[in-house]
Amino acid sequence: MGKTKDKSGPLARRPDNSAFKQQRLPAWSPVLTANTVLPFFYLLAVISMLLGVWLLLLVQSTQEIKLDYTDLGNCNECFDLRRNVSNAAQTCSCRVEFSIDKTFKGDVFFYYGLKNFHQNLRRYMDSRDDGQTVGWIKKLKNPSTYCEPFAKDEDGVPIAPCGAVANSMFNDSFTLTYHSSSGRRVPVPLLRKGLTWYTDKNVKFRNPRTDNLTLAQVFEGTRQPLYWQRPVYSLDPHDPNNNGFINEDLIVWMREAAFPNFKKLYGILNRADANFEKGLPRGNYSIDISYNFPVQHFLPIAYLVTSSLILLMAVVLTVAWWKFGKDGKNMKE
């Protein structure tokens, strides 16, 4: 390699006799034959099987309850009301009651879900301005054209947060109540913080710099999205630090779901409360939601099916090898 070649000799143009140049590099030829593949197949089958079983156990230990509240209880009234966009300002509340047969042990997460809501629509996804939500003052008053037609209202006032995604933010609120066996109604404490990724809350979504101004003053000159009932700086009346672009519900919503049927995190059971230290006890609850989905079993089942498939193939291959290939003509080397 490092040898300097004398290029003036009579054989100056003779090519190097190196393994690389003469295409004689030592090479491993992965000729897949039954011999080489079979052990691998068996191994794979075993691994898949183990993984599948492990996952299955994992899945079995988690519980899920889904409630579709569209038509449940008195929610259909609200549903009808909301069908008309012009009624957006009217309030509507409803109650759904349900019961849990088994205690939800450990951490309990509350999600809201939507069906056939195409958050992944290209034009919908486009319609947002990450520059605005990251807190650039310039963008606040001058949202990106991507936000059209939700960049400015009819009067030309910029919308904050602009765009179709923010505009259509899911803004139902839920209060979960536990009907204890004693008949006492205990409100289930939900943590409404820590729903988002840390970086989303601290880096990707920032309020414009306030400089001693209140949040309301900062957002002056902008208006709330058309469908919203409250401006962005007062989304959370309880926690002033959860307002503006860093509102966790907004951040959760702004991360567009992959599929038209999706759920988004609403809250986490606060297990600091003595009643719910061990999770969500069994009993009756009331909430506006109901709809029962089967538990997600796909992955473990897929693994198990794959495992058996591989096993089947391996057996077939073994038989084939036994019957045809064993006389060694092609198996040799």
Next chain:
Amino acid sequence: MERFHWVRHRCRQLLSVDSERGWYSPPDGFPSKSSLQRVSGKRRTVLARHGPHQQEYEAVSRKYKGNGIRTTKYSLLTFIPMNLFQQFHRAANLYFLFLALLNWVPIVEAFEKEITMIPLLVVLTVIAIKDALEDYRRYLFDKKVNNNLVRVFCGKQKSYVDRCWSDVRVGDFVRLSCNEIIPADLLLLYSSDPRGVCYIETANLDGETNLKQRQVVSDSSLQGSDFTPESFHSRIECENPNNDLNRFKGYIEHSGEARVGLHSSNLLLRSCTIRNTETVVGIVVYAGHETKAMMNNSGPRYKRSQLEKRLNTDVLWCVALLIVMCLIAAVGHGLWVKNYRHSVFQVDGEISPALAGFYVFWTMIIVLQVLIPISLYVSIEIVKLGQIYFIHNDLDFYNEQLDSRIQCRALNITEDLGQIQYLFSDKTGTLTENKMVFRRCSIYGVEYPHVENARRLEVYEAEQNEAAGHTVTLKSVCSGKSMSCRSLSCNRSSVSLHTLTAESPEEEDQLSNHAAARTGAFCSRMAKDVVPDPELVRKLNSLCSSTLRLRDSSTESLSTLELTYITDFFLALAICNSVVVSSPSQPRHVVPEAQAPLKSLEEIKLMFQRLNFYSFSTPQIKSSPRSFTSKLFTRGKTGSFNFNTPPSNSIDGSDLALDTSQETCTLKSKVDLPDRWDGEDSAARRSLEDLENFRDLKGDGDGAKQNVDLDRDVQSDEDSDDELLYEAESPDEAALVHAARAYHCTLRGRSAKSLLVDLPGIGSLVVQLLHILPFDSNRKRMSVVVRHPLTGQVVVYTKGADSVIMDLAEKRRGSEQAQEIYKHIRQQTQKHLDMYAREGLRTLCIAKKILEEDEYEVWLKRQLLAESSIENQEELMLDSAERLENDLTLLGCTGIVDRLQEDVPETIEALQEAGIKVWVLTGDKQETAVNIANACKLLLSNDRLLTANCGSKDACAALLEELLIEVRREVDGEESSLHSTSNFILVIDGQTLEWALQDELKASFLELSCKCKAVICCRSTPLQKSQVVQLIRDKIGVMTLAVGDGANDVSMIQVADVGIGISGQEGMQAVMSSDFAISRFKHLKKLLLVHGHWCYHRLANMILYFIYKNVMYVNLLFWYQFFCGFSGSVMINSWVLILFNLVFTSVPPLIYGILDRDMPADTLMKLPELYGAGGTTKIYIPATFWITILDAFYQSVVCFFVPYFALAGSDVGILSFGSPINTSALLIILLHQVIESNTLTWIHMLVLLLSTILYFGFVLIYSAFCVVCSHPTNLFRVETVQMSQPLFYIICALTTFIALLPRMLFRALFNSLHSSATLRSAQRDEEAAERYRQRMQRWNMKHTGPSSLPVCADNPGLEPSGDEVVS
């Protein structure tokens, strides 16, 4: 494409005209009307540049091109615009551009605007860099040529000064000396040769190495000893530049004098070499691109490889697929919009479904653009560059003698090498060395097998096959040589004969390489050194010694008649030719003044009287006049040979002793010869004589003293011998002269009227040359009429094709006994001729005829009449020649080897086994062509020769029909019985070919030739060669390869799909126009069988893989459309999406395409059947394409839906969903390649690893730091979060397993249950060989114990049958 090339060509022309006008830098404002007219007319006027007519010169030659050449496509300035223009001519790049522009339409915009530009920019840059490098290479080559120096007359200094070729202008006087290359087309004005001729070698132009004579403008005022350019006031009018090499018309007009016509023999063509002439001066009439050589060198045809054509149709399929997918999306979106028109997530709700669908259609085209494998085109180019690199570096294509590698000139057709079905080969210089070597001869009906000579040739061959391992030892031999060679007594006895002869040619090669001195045409060592046949030497010697033993003729072992035959035979060989004798120091040996004889002539006279006494061919003994015989002896030196010296030792050495020791000669030579052979190369041919001397001397008492004398004499003789260089018009002649020289019949000099010849035992004789009847193809013979130096008779020596001479020598008159003897000779000679022909030797017959004086007088009158007649001169000459050349006495025949290049038969055999039809197209005559075909195993003994020689078109039509019927019957009959290829070989001559190529007969010629195993076209013109290739290429639609070495093959090389030039010592024209230039025909075998096979497999596999990769990846995006309302959303960040193909998965396929080896090289060489042309092993066919597509679909379904089902209904974000999909896609794609690869080296591993690392690295870093980038698909933190979760890996693993499972299973099953029959047979062969080896070992083991039989050890045939060993 064609049109574009034309445009480019025009551009280049315009540019070059501009630049060259700059070179001329003529002061403007000289537009004299007359000169303009002349320029615009069909003629060109050439004036001396520094002559008196300065103004007129400038005006006239303003428009003439300078001698600089420019073959580059671009210049620095024009590179960017022209290269862009050229690149955007490609549909692929236009498509890219279209996509980039489409993305700027807001309503269909899919990605950020800049992103879609990236692929385009990358592609353009890569190609531009490649083009620039290519052009730079051409530039360097041009520069090298342009900067060659030549001596040009300078007006200011009034002398010749060195100038670059590029500075030579029309009207310049150029002075060239021997062995210089002609820089431009010159009109020959002066030659140092007193006859005003000059010899040129046109090897660079047409590959012919024979010398061509050029004549100084036939104008006495110019030719003279003192030619001064200043005094040249003439005006030359000639044709405008054209590309006809053999046409030149014009006249030279002196001021006020008459015009002198000019013709092509006055023109020295660019790139030819001056030979054998000391100095010539010429005036440049055409320069640079206007020279005939350059005009012939039309730029290479743009060759598009077959595979790429196939690829294009598949790309069209991909386009169709794309459109279907986009249509599905469009329709789906339309329907979706209809259903969800007023949803809260609907951004532009008012849009009509149809319009929305229409927009989505275009969006989807942008999103799914990767489906069209655009980067594939770039990748293919890069892969081909890599393949070229390896071909270029192959050690097997290196030729040590020439220090040359293979040259790959076309970069885009490597895989065509693996698909060749028809191979068209030139003969001379391609199949053969174009070096004729005397092999054996038959005289007087006695065959002299020249065993030693044959061995010598074999040794040469063996030596050439060997690697230059001995270089070091050779050098020492070389250096030692100069000191030791002068003494015969230097002993290096330890070295055997064979090793010495094996090494010596290398010595010479080295020497010639270093000295860079070309010693003239056909003076290869091999041709020069003929080892004489000992038997013949003995007879020849006894001729001499017989003079001393005249009286005891009863004990003679050979008849004196035979002796005359032998002497005449060698005399004929030496003089019946047009060979020019020269030496490096002395341009030409002219016959020196006859010197007074130093020795008594008695013996010689006696001998010839005696010979004539028995000779019945001479009706009457004519005693030569003493005055004449006394002239014969010119040098006393000849007397130094023992058989001439009359001292006692020759006499007392009895005849018996002489004979017996002669018999031991061959044995002795093995022992004794090396002693002297290692001393000096040239000593070899003398060695036998020396041996003779030694033997005689040893038997002698005072041998030592004699020895010294002899040494001196031999040396001095050798010195003069060495200077002789024979330059012949045809290599055969040179071979014969050299053969004669080996028997001491040395041609020493030639003048117009006489020849100087050394005869053994007699010395130098002046032979009076009366006439030469030159060779012509009708007579197929040539004759010389001389006055015999010894008898004084007029003798005709004729040399010609065997068929002709045998006919002419038929009738004999004379006595009964004589007739009988003669008949016997004829029969024997015919037998030998047949044998030679079977051996593939070129045969020539030598005959003579003795003319009576009056007979000669009569003929002479007619001949002079014929010569002087103007009307039908040719006819009369022919007539006259025929009257002379009859009643010949057959002397004997010679067998000349037009030595095949090494391994040619093996190569042809292998190529034929590989399913390639080999055609030979040659300008040579039919017999030679058939001979060579025989020799190179193209023509086997049981093949049936179909010969087509027709005199008219109708005859040709009829013949073709007839042959076709015959062949059809035979072939059809065979096909029904068993599937064997036909063994018909069609031999067709140029004239017949001319008719066969006409439109009406094309079809039948085509059918006939297709049914034949091989076709040999002889006497074909360059145009016909290209027509034949074109016919086959276009009408049958097969891949054709043409290989040739000369300019006569250029057109054929350019027409064929793959053109290969053989770059021997000569001929750069063929190389310049070829796609690949090799130095030996045998290189074709590896080039096609190994590299062609590999290149094709690699490229085909890579293309399939590429298509798979794109389809698989793009379909992921397509499946997602079913979940996002067909809106064109992507779940993958747009940068990752674009870079996925461009960066993350681009290098592994390249490596795969460059380095993969489906089979090792030696297997491919051993089993030519594995070559792909047969069609059975084709990879890139529609079936494989669709299987690939299907597999890609399957994998994409798995790759998409496993993560989908795993994550459906969860709170997964769109990009978080894309993350495992993208990662598993990468893994699947890379592992798929691992499965498909046949070989994995560390480079593969490294690249695969790098790809993975690059992907993860990019994605992680990008997602970690880019907060607001890539607008709708902001990846911020998505990947980092995903990759920190086990779920991600669980999904990826499952996806990858399931996706790759079928292919793995298929491969495993395929490899286990099916392996190609050829491979299996190869394995069986190997096993058999191995078993045999083991058996032999065991056998040896068993037998070496008690009684060893070493003979059997290496002779498997002698293995005792009783020793059957269990296999």
